[in-house]
Amino acid sequence: MTPVFAQETPNINTVWLVVISLITTGSSMATIGLWWQGRRRQEVQVNGDRISVELTENPVTRTDFHNHLDSSRREIDKIWATVRDENTAIRHEITEAVQHSQEMLMDKLEQNRRELSDKLDHMPSRIIADLSNAKELLE
Numbered sequence: 212m213t214p215v216f217a218q219e220t221p222n223i224n225t226v227w228l229v230v231i232s233l234i235t236t237g238s239s240m241a242t243i244g245l246w247w248q249g250r251r252r253q254e255v256q257v258n259g260d261r262i263s264v265e266l267t268e269n270p271v272t273r274t275d276f277h278n279h280l281d282s283s284r285r286e287i288d289k290i291w292a293t294v295r296d297e298n299t300a301i302r303h304e305i306t307e308a309v310q311h312s313q314e315m316l317m318d319k320l321e322q323n324r325r326e327l328s329d330k331l332d333h334m335p336s337r338i339i340a341d342l343s344n345a346k347e348l349l350e
């Protein structure tokens with residue numbers, strides 16, 4: 212008996228046999244891969260949130276889990292402390308900038324008031340002078 216691929220032109224049955232073998236092997240590998248992936252990660256619903264959980268060969272003890280939670284809480288507290296400090300610093304800078312702007316505006320307002328006051332102080336004498344000039348022009 213000669214090997215299947217030793218023939219010069221394989222018959223249609225041989226081609227179908229190879230195609231079916233490849234499809235069967237691929238689907239078997241995909242099924243095993245999906246089963247393995249599903250076995251390793253599962254989604255669990257905790258307090259209404261879906262989280263992905265990985266099952267391992269050596270699960271942690273309750274003490275280790277609580278230690279991990281405590282460590283995470285400490286890290287979060289550090290982050291919030293930094294955020295609070297930054298927030299306080301930013302508020303302080305904004306307050307200083309607003310106060311500086313208010314002082315500048317008040318100085319400019321005072322300068323404008325002085326200029327207007329000076330103009331108003333000279334106004335009666337100019338009005339009298341203008342009225343005198345007008346009276347002379349009319350006569």
